[in-house]
Structure formats: structure tokens, C-alpha cells
Amino acid sequence: MTYNSFLKRLFIVLKTKWLLNLIKGRVFSFASFDMINNLYKIESNLTTIIDVGANKGQFQKAANYFYPSANIYSFEPIPELFEGLVKVSNNNITNYNFALGNEKGELDFQKNKYFHISSFLDISKKNTDYPKNDVEIIKVQIRTLDDMHEELNIHGKTLLKLDVQGFEVEALKGAVNTLKKIDYIIVESNFEELYKNQPSYTELNAFLNLHNFEMRTMLDFNMGKDGNYIEADFLYKKR
Structure with missing residues (x-):
């Protein structure tokens, strides 16, 4: 763990109830708990949450803690992660073992040993922070x-969260009609070229x-080996 990562985690522990929940036996991801904690201060009443790029369920678990009555729909294409995702779910959570994009079909996906950096895109040669x-x-x-919106019970205040390693714009292009029902979007964007042909923050x-x-605030960030910001999670709110 880098010094910057340690300071970030210490800051989260001090400013949130993460440690109190740990004492009570509830273990949450540092980043996801902090992100949802910050979101809750802005919007405490979410009815529907769509989690795209759910990984092992870190975001899902924190979201279900802060919004226990919300319907959560999670999407994760990696089979090993999907199995773990199902294990941490409950009755108000529905999981899907496929990805979301701009069109229906099948694509080659680069499953990395470090699952969280897996992507449809190649890791860039300029990227010194991710193992290749x-x-x-x-x-x-x-x-x-958009193809799925009739299967999902999207109603009330709705959040769309996207963490798909450079594929965010493609997923959004396939959701232009559904976006009319969305109130908030949490989306990850990269400041450095982590993947080949990734969209820039300006494009996103x-x-x-x-x-x-419109961008409301930054909820979380990651720093590279040189101390620069390499990516961040932004909260967008419908005008």
C-alpha cells in the first residue's frame, strides 16, 4: 500500500462510520462506503440503483446499507466475480451476468488477474500503474x-453507477432513452491514458x-505511483 493510499483510507475511517460498522461486524469496502456516504449527504432517498460493473458487490453492499428499501440491479460479466456477487445479495437485489454497451452482441473481454482492471480495452503502453x-x-x-429497461422496475429517484474501465461512454450510448428516467449518475473517468482508445473526461x-x-461533485479518486490523480468517480445530477 502506498503512503497516499494509507492516508486516504485513514481519512475515510476518521470522517465516516466505517470503523463503527466494522466493530459491529459489518465489513465494507473503504472506497464504496465513502462514496455512498458522500452521496447520501446529497440525496438520502433513492428508490432504484443500477450498478454497472458490480465486481464482487462492494458498491452494492454499501448502497444496500444506506438505501435498504431501494431496488438494486447489478451487472457483472466476469463469471468468478458474479458468483461472489450473488452470495452477498438479498431479496431486493437482482444480478445479471453480462455487460452493458452500445449494442447487443458478444465481444472479447480482457479478464485481468487483477479483476478490477479488466476491460474490453487494451491497457495502454503509457500506463505505468496497471500490470499488463x-x-x-x-x-x-x-x-x-435501453433494451432492458422494461425488465427493470425503474421508478422514483434513480441512480446509475458506471465503473467499466474505459467503456463508460459505450454503455451510456446504449442507455439514451433510459437516461430520461435517471436522476443521478456516478461514473468513473480517467485523467491519464490507462486504456487504449479510452474516452477522455472531456468527451464523457x-x-x-x-x-x-451536470457534474455535481467528485466522490472518490485514485492516485498513481507518481502521486498524480489518474482516475476519479464523479456524481452527475439531472438538470
């Missing part, structure tokens, strides 16, 4: 959120502005 080995190519089914921001969303 131990990659397995798997086939992943893709659907669009322009797309969301075009669809009537």
Missing part, C-alpha cells in the same frame, strides 16, 4: 440498458451534458 500481464481473453455477452462530460446532466 496475466490477461485471459473471454467472450462476454453484451446488452444495452460533453456526452452527459448533452443528455441533460
